[in-house]
Amino acid sequence: MIREILLWPHPVLRRRALPVEAVDASIRTLVADMFETMYAAPGVGLAAPQIGVLQRVLVLDTRPRQPESQPVAMINPRIVSTEGGLSVYREGCLSIPGEAEEVERPAIATVEFLDVDGQLQQLRCEGLLGTAAQHEIDHLDGRLYVDYLPLLQRFSMRRRARRRKQEHAEARRAEPTAL
């Protein structure tokens, strides 16, 4: 099921997500919904707080087109080490449509997480996957990529985001009710 993606500034995007205690059927449904929502957007990563679920779950697919698709779901992810210096990538975010800015992060991050079977896994994420994994893990701590930008730049982005959000809400109100 495609879920609604919360747009910045939304207070839930600033909350810290809680660890998943048991990887059960409800978590697998959440993961399936997150993949569906991410592919439909389209995007290469999505964290549960972006659909209003404060649990430490994220999905990634840096090659969303078939047949190279490489879906990864991470539950309770944790960065265990970083290496390779810093790299700069122009990041966007499904919760901040229409914006993209350069952000500097460690080039390679090794992430430990539970998979959808509850098994502990480790993945060395580099390139776009490295950037995306760190961006999504930030979401689980209520952090957004705009937090790495200079304050004035963040303020003007926030102003534009508020305006877009208002337009979005008005457009929705104008739509006829479909039952």
Ligand SMILES: [Zn+2]
């Ligand atoms: Zn994001």
